[in-house]
Amino acid sequence: MNKKLKKGLQDAFEPPAPTRKKEFLNTIPQLKIGNMSFLYSQLMYIPQYVWGVFSFVLGIAIVGGCFLEKDILWIVSALIPFVALCVIIENARSDVYLMSELEMTTRFSLKSVLLVRMAILGLSHLLLLFFLIPVCAVYNSMFIFQTGLYLVLPYVLTTTIGLWIVRKIHGTESMYLCMGVAIGISGMNFFAQCVFPVIYQMKYISFWFISLMVLIVLCIKEIRKNIKQTEELAWNLS
Amino acid sequence: MDLEEQYDKIYRYCYFKLHHQQMAEDITQETFLRFLEDNAYYERGQKLRYLYTIAHNLCVDVYRKKQTEPLTDEFLSEDKENEILTSIAIKEALLRLTKEEQEILLLRYVNEVPVSEICNFLKVSRFFLYRKTKKALKQLQEILGKEEFK
Numbered sequence: 377m378n379k380k381l382k383k384g385l386q387d388a389f390e391p392p393a394p395t396r397k398k399e400f401l402n403t404i405p406q407l408k409i410g411n412m413s414f415l416y417s418q419l420m421y422i423p424q425y426v427w428g429v430f431s432f433v434l435g436i437a438i439v440g441g442c443f444l445e446k447d448i449l450w451i452v453s454a455l456i457p458f459v460a461l462c463v464i465i466e467n468a469r470s471d472v473y474l475m476s477e478l479e480m481t482t483r484f485s486l487k488s489v490l491l492v493r494m495a496i497l498g499l500s501h502l503l504l505l506f507f508l509i510p511v512c513a514v515y516n517s518m519f520i521f522q523t524g525l526y527l528v529l530p531y532v533l534t535t536t537i538g539l540w541i542v543r544k545i546h547g548t549e550s551m552y553l554c555m556g557v558a559i560g561i562s563g564m565n566f567f568a569q570c571v572f573p574v575i576y577q578m579k580y581i582s583f584w585f586i587s588l589m590v591l592i593v594l595c596i597k598e599i600r601k602n603i604k605q606t607e608e609l610a611w612n613l614s
Numbered sequence: 615m616d617l618e619e620q621y622d623k624i625y626r627y628c629y630f631k632l633h634h635q636q637m638a639e640d641i642t643q644e645t646f647l648r649f650l651e652d653n654a655y656y657e658r659g660q661k662l663r664y665l666y667t668i669a670h671n672l673c674v675d676v677y678r679k680k681q682t683e684p685l686t687d688e689f690l691s692e693d694k695e696n697e698i699l700t701s702i703a704i705k706e707a708l709l710r711l712t713k714e715e716q717e718i719l720l721l722r723y724v725n726e727v728p729v730s731e732i733c734n735f736l737k738v739s740r741f742f743l744y745r746k747t748k749k750a751l752k753q754l755q756e757i758l759g760k761e762e763f764k
Contacts, residue, residue: 386723391625397622
């Protein structure tokens with residue numbers, strides 16, 4: 377459209393300036409947003425690589441199960457720390473980019489944003505584990521419970537240590553340390569399977585179970601401490 | 615959605631409908647209050663369509679209540695300051711278009727409402743809107759008769 381004509385139209389339709397606009401806009405409340413809309417909006421902010429790692433592990437389990445059979449448990453078990461690493465990095469993203477202080481005072485506080493994102497990732501990882509555990513159990517001729525322990529323990533261990541790191545150390549260093557931890561746990565898993573396969577015997581199952589319970593308690597404690605650290609900041613205007 | 619920006623656009627639309635500054639502003643505020651009151655409007659998407667529909671319905675209510683004071687066909691406001699700023703030629707040319715054509719031009723080129731939202735709001739097809747817009751613009755250019763507007 378001709379620019380001059382457009383400008384002319386805009387001028388022709390221009391009403392007298394409103395007199396009570398600012399007063400009105402100051403009095404109206406913030407736009408409300410429903411839980412589902414908030415959940416959906418946060419889903420869009422989860423980076424692509426998170427879903428990439430998710431799909432990669434899932435793909436390895438499906439494809440690897442057909443060719444590697446018994447070894448698939450140890451491969452998936454070694455990959456699980458990297459799935460947990462995604463949660464930790466996502467949890468610490470604001471802090472890594474030094475934006476957490478600002479985000480604590482925004483319309484949707486950092487706390488609510490993180491809780492929603494962690495809920496999405498937690499749920500998706502739970503679904504992933506629900507799929508991986510039976511697949512690995514079938515190929516390894518193990519009990520589902522036993523396989524579950526071998527897969528969930530490295531996940532919870534990585535999450536707990538990662539959460540502790542991001543709570544204590546700020547900035548990019550925390551991200552590198554978490555990566556180191558994930559690689560370490562993954563390697564340790566593989567190393568233990570090759571050098572000390574005895575610890576995967578049925579007689580040590582109680583040791584695995586107790587370790588997992590202890591780690592779950594520690595993980596919950598870390599999650600609570602992390603949430604507390606992201607409480608909303610109140611501006612001191614006095 | 616930028617409320618401040620939409621406030622201006624809805625106010626412009628109400629003023630186009632009512633030609634009365636105070637009333638247009640009252641209706642604009644009432645539109646926003648109703649829009650914000652019901653979360654469903656915001657949740658269901660097509661927020662602009664809802665905003666314009668509420669504003670339109672409220673303007674229609676005002677028409678009905680104020681039957682003793684029929685709205686004049688005069689498009690120009692009495693605001694002298696505005697008179698100077700706006701192009702008289704285009705205003706006069708616009709007066710020769712139908713109300714529907716004026717409304718389409720306002721929504722499409724002044725308030726810059728997306729085509730899909732206008733179609734939903736006016737309950738017309740894309741093809742109809744395209745045809746109407748083209749016709750209105752052609753007519754406007756013919757009335758103006760100046761090369762610079764073509």
